[in-house]
Amino acid sequence: MKKLNGTGVALVTPFKKDGKIDFNGLEKLVKYVLDNNVDYLVALGTTSETTTLKQEEKWEIIKCIQNSNYKKLPLILGIGGNNTENVIKEVNSIKNLSDFYAILSVSPYYNTPSQEGIYQHFKSIVNHTEANIILYNVPKRTGSNIIPDTVLRLSFDFKNIIGIKEASGNVLQSYKILERKKENFSVISGDDYTILPVILGGGEGVISVIAQGFPDKISNMISLAKKNDVKKAFSIFYDIMNIIDLIYEEGNPTGIKTFLDVIGICNPYVRLPLVNGTPSLRKKILHSLNKINQ
Template identity: 45%
Template structure:
C-alpha cells in the first residue's frame, strides 16, 4: 500500500500555559498516534495552528517531530500561505531531514483566479525537492481549487502527487476521480465524509479527530480501503457525534479538549483562538469516555 494511503493525522501543536510550545506534550502525542496505528503524520497544518507560529518555532517543531518519529512513520510538512514567492522560497529552503512530502494550502484572502492558483502551485512545484500535496479548503481560503485546475496541475507536474480535498463538494470529487492521472491521490480533508469519499476512490483521510482517537479512526479507514463497508459503517457512525463536537466551537480547541482529558497534552490554544466552553468540554469528556470504554 502507498505510504500515503490510509489515515494521516494533522497534528495539533501543544502549548504550555504561558503560550510556549509544549514539547513534552508533542512527544506524547506523536507516540500516541504511532501506537494508534495511523499511516502518516502531518506537521503544522491548519490544526497545528501554524498561522500563529513564527519561523523559528516552526523549524524547531519540524525538527523535534522528525526526531521523536525517528523514521517510524512517513512525515508531511505543512507549508502554505498567500505570498507565492515567500512560500516557494520556504519550500526551496526546507532542510529538515525525515520528511516525505509537503502539504500546501491554496492561497487565502487574495482570492486568486484559477489561473492564479495554477501559477502559484507551478511555482511551488518548481521550488520543491519533495513531492507536493495540494490542499483545497474553500471555507478557510475563500476560494475553491476547481476540479479542472486540480487535474491540470496533477497532469502537468509529476511531483504534485495528490490533493487534500476539504470542499465538501461531491460533484467536484467525482470530476477529480474521473479526470485525474491514475496515480494522483484524492484524500479526504474532512473527517465526516472520509468513508463516502473512499467509496468513490479516495485513498484515505488527513484527520483532526485522529489526534484523539487514532486507533478507532484508522481501523475504520482501513476497513473502507479494503472494501469492507459493512464492518466499517458502524465504526463510522460511532464517531459522528464526537466529530461534530470537535468542530462545534472551532478547530483545534475541540480536539485539544479531548487530548487533555486523555492526559496527552493540555488544551491551551493561541489567540485569536480560545478554549471550548465548559458545557462543550463536559460533553466531549463524556463522548470520549463512551468511545474509549
C-alpha cells in the same frame, strides 16, 4: 513513488498555560498515534496553529516530531500562503527536504485568485523545488475553491504534484477528480465527515483531525472501507460521529485540544485569536466518550 494510503494525522501544537510550546505533550501525542496504527504524520498544517507560530518555533516543532517519529512513518510538512514568493523561499529554506515525503500547500487565501492564478501559483512553486507537492483545498478557510479541472490540469502538467487534500466538504467534487485523475495521483479526504464516501469512491484515505484522538478507530475504519466491509466501517463512524461534531463546535483546533486534554494526552491551550474550549464543550465531550466506552 508509493501513494499515500490510509490515515494521516494533522498534528496539533500543544502549548503550556503561558503560551510556550509543550514539547513533552507533542512527544506524547506523536507516540500515541505511532502506537495506534496511523500511516503518516502531517506537521505544521492548519490544525497546528501555524499562523501564530514564529519561524524558530516551527523548526523546533519539526525537530521534535522527527525525533519522536524515529523515521517510522512518512512526514508531510505544511508550507503554504498567499505570497507565492514567500512560499517558495520557505520551501527552499528546509535543509533536509528529503526527510519529508511531501509538502502540503494550501491554496492562496484572502486574495481569492482566479483558477488561472491558482494554477500559476502552484506552477511557480513546483518550478522552484524538487519537493513533492500535495495541493490543499479548503474553501471555507481560503475564500476560494480549486475546481476539479484546475486540480487535474496541475496533476497532469507536473509530476511532482502527487495529490490533493480535498476539504471542500463537497464529495461530488472529489468524485469528479477521482473519475478522471491519473493512476498515481492521490485524492485524500481533508474532512473527517467525508472519509468513507471519498475512500469508497476510490480515494486513498484522510488527513484527519479526529485521528489524533481516535487513531486506532480511524485506522480500523479506513482498513475496513478499503476491504469493502462498508457496514462495519460505518458502524465505527456512527459510533464517533457525535465527537466529530463536538470537536468542530467551537472551532479547530480548540475542540480537538479539549478532547486531547480530556483523554490525558496534552493541554487544551490555544493561542489568540483562538480561545480555549468552554467547560460546556468539555462536559459534552466527556459525556460522549463515556457513551462510546460503555
